[in-house]
Amino acid sequence: MLRLSVPLAEKKLILPTTLYLIPTPIAENTLHTLPAYATAIVRELDVFIVERAKTARHFVKSLLPPIPLQQMTFTEIGEHPPLTEAENTFFEAVKAGKNIGLLSEAGCPGVADPGAAIVALAHREGVKVVPLVGPSSLLLALMASGMNGQRFTFHGYLPAKRPELAKELRRLENLARQNDQTQMFIETPYRAQMVVEVALETLQADTIFGVAQDITGAAENIRSLPVGTWKKQKIAALDKLPAIFLVYRKGG
Amino acid sequence: MLRLSVPLAEKKLILPTTLYLIPTPIAENTLHTLPAYATAIVRELDVFIVERAKTARHFVKSLLPPIPLQQMTFTEIGEHPPLTEAENTFFEAVKAGKNIGLLSEAGCPGVADPGAAIVALAHREGVKVVPLVGPSSLLLALMASGMNGQRFTFHGYLPAKRPELAKELRRLENLARQNDQTQMFIETPYRAQMVVEVALETLQADTIFGVAQDITGAAENIRSLPVGTWKKQKIAALDKLPAIFLVYRKGG
Numbered sequence: 363m364l365r366l367s368v369p370l371a372e373k374k375l376i377l378p379t380t381l382y383l384i385p386t387p388i389a390e391n392t393l394h395t396l397p398a399y400a401t402a403i404v405r406e407l408d409v410f411i412v413e414r415a416k417t418a419r420h421f422v423k424s425l426l427p428p429i430p431l432q433q434m435t436f437t438e439i440g441e442h443p444p445l446t447e448a449e450n451t452f453f454e455a456v457k458a459g460k461n462i463g464l465l466s467e468a469g470c471p472g473v474a475d476p477g478a479a480i481v482a483l484a485h486r487e488g489v490k491v492v493p494l495v496g497p498s499s500l501l502l503a504l505m506a507s508g509m510n511g512q513r514f515t516f517h518g519y520l521p522a523k524r525p526e527l528a529k530e531l532r533r534l535e536n537l538a539r540q541n542d543q544t545q546m547f548i549e550t551p552y553r554a555q556m557v558v559e560v561a562l563e564t565l566q567a568d569t570i571f572g573v574a575q576d577i578t579g580a581a582e583n584i585r586s587l588p589v590g591t592w593k594k595q596k597i598a599a600l601d602k603l604p605a606i607f608l609v610y611r612k613g614g
Numbered sequence: 615m616l617r618l619s620v621p622l623a624e625k626k627l628i629l630p631t632t633l634y635l636i637p638t639p640i641a642e643n644t645l646h647t648l649p650a651y652a653t654a655i656v657r658e659l660d661v662f663i664v665e666r667a668k669t670a671r672h673f674v675k676s677l678l679p680p681i682p683l684q685q686m687t688f689t690e691i692g693e694h695p696p697l698t699e700a701e702n703t704f705f706e707a708v709k710a711g712k713n714i715g716l717l718s719e720a721g722c723p724g725v726a727d728p729g730a731a732i733v734a735l736a737h738r739e740g741v742k743v744v745p746l747v748g749p750s751s752l753l754l755a756l757m758a759s760g761m762n763g764q765r766f767t768f769h770g771y772l773p774a775k776r777p778e779l780a781k782e783l784r785r786l787e788n789l790a791r792q793n794d795q796t797q798m799f800i801e802t803p804y805r806a807q808m809v810v811e812v813a814l815e816t817l818q819a820d821t822i823f824g825v826a827q828d829i830t831g832a833a834e835n836i837r838s839l840p841v842g843t844w845k846k847q848k849i850a851a852l853d854k855l856p857a858i859f860l861v862y863r864k865g866g
Contacts, residue, residue, distance in 0.1 A: 383757050395747045399646040473756055473763040482760030482822075485838045493758040495647045496828065504725055505635050506745040508734030511725040515767040515795070543767070570623045570734075580748065586737045 384465040385496020389579025400494040413466040503574035503606035514544035539613035554605040571607035636717040637748020642832025652746040755826035755858035766796035791865030806857040824860035
């Protein structure tokens with residue numbers, strides 16, 4: 363009885379916090395792409411630092427957690443440092459000995475997505491960081507490209523305008539050859555078609571060009587072919603879906 | 615009855631082949647890191663192209679497949695092109711309309727692991743490529759590093775000897791700053807301790823250095839700190855476990 367009289371919060375003070383990095387589905391209706399051990403951990407958490415609270419709540423709710431969402435904390439990372447609110451949530455959780463879940467809109471937090479600053483904070487404060495397994499469009503696109511997976515670079519977004527994009531694509535083509543490295547980048551769905559057009563105009567015929575759309579989703583479409591082969595094919599318009607692009611020329 | 619009299623093999627000729635890219639656990643006893651939809655697909659397959667047949671058989675057996683292993687094909691990729699045996703298995707499966715599973719020793723085939731040549735072959739032959747979700751030590755290490763996940767490069771293995779390794783680490787430190795890119799590399803377990811020593815001797819005090827060992831495993835250990843902070847800490851000897859290393863300096 364004496365033990366039970368100690369408030370839970372105080373008992374928890376001695377428990378160290380773990381920051382769990384939680385992947386979320388990257389295509390519609392694909393909760394099955396998360397391993398059960400990862401969703402089981404999420405169901406145990408009640409403090410979340412997230413890219414967007416609304417979708418994070420929706421995701422956690424879909425896992426049927428044992429406590430009501432109203433008793434959970436969802437703090438948005440915010441677009442710019444110093445991240446005051448998220449940092450407050452982080453330190454309050456550490457003080458209470460509570461674990462924290464970090465999640466982004468889709469895919470892996472901190473990889474082509476916000477979250478890295480919170481992970482860096484955890485390392486600085488000696489809080490254990492545990493990444494959970496789940497879908498990453500970058501990793502899946504690379505795996506499915508047939509290009510060099512021993513050496514690769516991800517560049518984020520390339521310039522939006524055609525002439526600058528063409529120039530950058532030529533630079534990536536040279537980097538690929540010089541370093542024998544797969545070059546990857548991302549683009550918003552509504553610009554995917556333009557990227558393919560510029561790439562086929564710009565890159566050399568024997569350079570391999572890859573497009574991976576709606577990975578893990580119902581419209582998944584992954585193609586990776588020499589530019590010359592792409593040009594010979596009747597290319598259907600790309601769907602307005604998330605896309606990863608890859609460029610590779612054997613070199614080294 | 616007429617339909618049933620058509621041999622199965624012939625009926626299957628009209629079914630297109632899919633090449634499934636199958637991740638395997640990266641730490642001991644971590645089958646739980648694979649999502650159930652991925653293992654369900656593996657259980658349906660009976661043709662596998664693999665890095666090493668012995669461990670691939672062991673993995674497939676652990677999923678309790680409905681048909682005996684003796685009735686399955688496990689063909690090793692082989693170290694060097696022209697990959698004759700694996701290509702034969704590939705074309706036989708395509709001819710029979712059978713799906714194929716591609717898997718490496720641990721993690722994701724084609725990413726810091728063999729398999730890319732088979733994926734490239736599939737694209738060339740118009741065979742659908744479907745990557746399945748599972749653990750990748752590179753992706754998990756990057757996610758857990760708190761470094762830049764919007765831009766990063768993976769370099770594979772760095773030189774083994776200390777002076778050349780130090781020189782290469784200085785080059786990566788410069789690349790990180792110039793391109794605002796996280797720099798990643800891999801090393802065999804027995805050389806992990808040496809890499810940490812050389813990195814702490816070589817890199818600047820405010821450069822962030824990260825080590826991720828035994829990711830998803832019982833001895834998982836992920837640390838990411840400025841070199842100056844690493845030096846001030848009493849650093850325990852690294853376990854002889856698979857390790858990913860990361861270097862980052864803010865730049866751009």
